[in-house]
Amino acid sequence: ESLNRGYKTVYYYEDTLYIDVIKRITMEKQLRRAIKLNEMVLYYQPKINLKTMKVDGCEALIRWHHPDGHIIYPNDFIPLAEDIGFIDDIGKWVVKESICQVKRWQEQGHSIRVSLNVSGKEFDDEFIEHIHQNIQNQGVDPSLLEVEITETAALKDLCHSRHLVQTLHDFGIRVSLDDFGTGYSSMTYIKQLKASKLKIDKSFIDDLDNMEQRVVIESMILLGKKLDYYINIEGVETRNQLIILKDLGVDEVQGWLFSKAILPEAFIDYVKDFDENGLSL
Numbered sequence: 001e002s003l004n005r006g007y008k009t010v011y012y013y014e015d016t017l018y019i020d021v022i023k024r025i026t027m028e029k030q031l032r033r034a035i036k037l038n039e040m041v042l043y044y045q046p047k048i049n050l051k052t053m054k055v056d057g058c059e060a061l062i063r064w065h066h067p068d069g070h071i072i073y074p075n076d077f078i079p080l081a082e083d084i085g086f087i088d089d090i091g092k093w094v095v096k097e098s099i100c101q102v103k104r105w106q107e108q109g110h111s112i113r114v115s116l117n118v119s120g121k122e123f124d125d126e127f128i129e130h131i132h133q134n135i136q137n138q139g140v141d142p143s144l145l146e147v148e149i150t151e152t153a154a155l156k157d158l159c160h161s162r163h164l165v166q167t168l169h170d171f172g173i174r175v176s177l178d179d180f181g182t183g184y185s186s187m188t189y190i191k192q193l194k195a196s197k198l199k200i201d202k203s204f205i206d207d208l209d210n211m212e213q214r215v216v217i218e219s220m221i222l223l224g225k226k227l228d229y230y231i232n233i234e235g236v237e238t239r240n241q242l243i244i245l246k247d248l249g250v251d252e253v254q255g256w257l258f259s260k261a262i263l264p265e266a267f268i269d270y271v272k273d274f275d276e277n278g279l280s281l
């Protein structure tokens with residue numbers, strides 16, 4: 001009997017494995033068509049400047065409006081896109097779309113700063129050239145753009161990343177180090193990158209009542225500021241976090257306390273409402 005059960009277990013295991021393979025192949029096919037079918041959409045999450053308490057731009061976050069009717073979040077398709085060599089197409093689309101959005105907002109009389117995320121696998125000279133071309137074609141002010149690259153990706157090839165960061169800065173585009181603190185990288189290396197902003201990861205503010213976590217986040221902010229970085233903290237969800245972070249001299253925050261990532265029209269409404277009423281809870 002036990003032998004039999006063991007056999008069945010193996011059978012089921014292969015069965016689910018088979019289903020997983022089919023799912024992945026289907027998703028791969030759908031993903032390759034997604035851009036052409038206009039299924040990719042950029043949502044924009046407001047960034048709040050803590051000195052002025054004004055909305056100071058936003059971060060573009062990609063979502064896939066899947067033909068089945070649900071929304072797929074980047075963590076569920078970016079890794080696949082990287083695996084199948086489709087990330088360059090996605091990256092190019094993100095660059096084009098976000099720069100077009102800056103332009104559309106500009107035409108409506110809004111000057112809104114947009115930061116875009118770039119995957120480690122697409123952060124290369126070709127990507128930079130693509131940004132440059134789109135900025136020129138659209139005639140937007142490069143200082144309205146920012147590029148977010150994860151700390152881990154940037155440090156894979158420090159020397160090359162440093163050159164890419166420099167090139168972006170020469171164009172007038174700021175670079176920020178995303179998910180800062182999660183990569184266990186040495187500050188000596190990070191400093192050499194010469195990025196202008198640190199985006200400290202949400203995980204560092206999850207439990208600010210915990211004294212150890214409090215000391216860690218305080219030290220990170222202090223060190224970042226001493227090294228002349230502009231400090232952003234993402235994932236702010238509570239008023240308590242906001243008060244503490246403001247007190248610690250953080251320059252800018254993002255998080256659900258303010259808003260999730262939203263569509264462009266909703267973003268403009270949000271800015272107007274925030275200007276008039278401040279933080280409404």
Ligand code: C2E
Pocket residue numbers: 045060061062073074075078094116117118119148178179234235236237254255256257261
């Ligand atoms: P990220 O760049 O670190 O973005 C922050 C993530 O935290 C976003 O998830 C955002 O929606 C979420 N978030 C913001 N505020 C809060 C909060 O208060 N609480 C919680 N729990 N979460 C919050 P999202 O949009 O699912 O993106 C996940 C990751 O996918 C991003 O992390 C980024 O690395 C990547 N990604 C997003 N858009 C793109 C893109 O256009 N291209 C590439 N290559 N990667 C992207």
Ligand code: MG
Pocket residue numbers: 059117148178
């Ligand atoms: Mg980001």
Ligand code: MG
Pocket residue numbers: 088121122123124126127
């Ligand atoms: Mg490439």
Ligand code: MG
Pocket residue numbers: 178179180199201234
């Ligand atoms: Mg992040």
